Amino acid sequence: MGGEPHADAEGKHHAVLVFEGEPRVRNPLHRALTEEGYAVDTTADGPQAIALTDVAAFDAMVLDVMLSGLDGFEVCAALRRRGMWLPTCPFQYGEGARQPPVRAASERAQQHEHLVPVVAT
Template identity: 55%
Template sequence: MRVLVVEDQPKMRDVLCRGLGEAGYDVDTAADGPTALQLTREAIYDALVLDVMLPGFDGLELLRRLRADDVWTPVLMLTARDTVSDRVSGLDAGADDYLVKPFAFTELVSRVRALIRRGSTSHQVVLRCGPLELDPTTRRVALSGTPVELSPREFAVLDLLLRRQGHVVPRAEILEHVWGVSSQEGSNVVDVYVKYLRDKIDRRFGTRLIHTVRGAGYRLTEPS
């Protein structure tokens, strides 16, 4: 298994290279965005470990260029920043997983192993539920062909409901998936964003896709 480590700090790059090598991976390294992009055009990798802050152009730009070139190698993004907006930016650019520095090296190896096991996602299929369509790659949402404009978090909530359509998705799971927290005591943020979605989809188009399951969560199903 071949892994590309893209990290501009020499000490961290050496640690990653040595540790992944000891875990049984063949490791190539790059210290900047342009070099990493060139390496991905010359070789096929099973996974990329990618720092956000890079010279030349940063990790987010590298990700965008890779995905634009139809390179869907699984990417684990490393960053020292741990805000929701940072995670959303990384995932929107095409990252498959996200790890905040400092981290336990055993966790990094475990995540790389999981990404390789999952394999390249290629171009993700369009998600559909009745007249509703969501394209995870272009981030386009439409109902009966009419575009629906959503904020990043509205999109993330709808994406989760579509992937789990027909099943109840607990509020806690939505909170963890979209906001990256396991609980927010006394917060109704999930309910607020579901209302936003209903306003833009169900109420606007006179349909009923998003259902409340009292005491459990939300379920998205095709209209009867």
């Protein structure tokens, strides 16, 4: 059913925020989600990810967990402190995904039903 908008019973289209630093990962994620009918906003910047949630309503987030500066876990924590609880997918791509801090974070994320860890190598 690619391309057909994902909508709830009231016809509201589902929106996803993708916070990913690498364009070679961010752009295909954007394309794939858009082709499946989701409304998608993307950013490579943690503060911008938080700012986007002030101006748009999202149904889910895909967050890069290993960015320098404000990473995906910090963005998620900042949003939680503001009372925003969205289904969130912490994501790490590449060699960094094998590093102990990422594996430990992925294991921690599995303990929370609202976090679905993804590690792609």
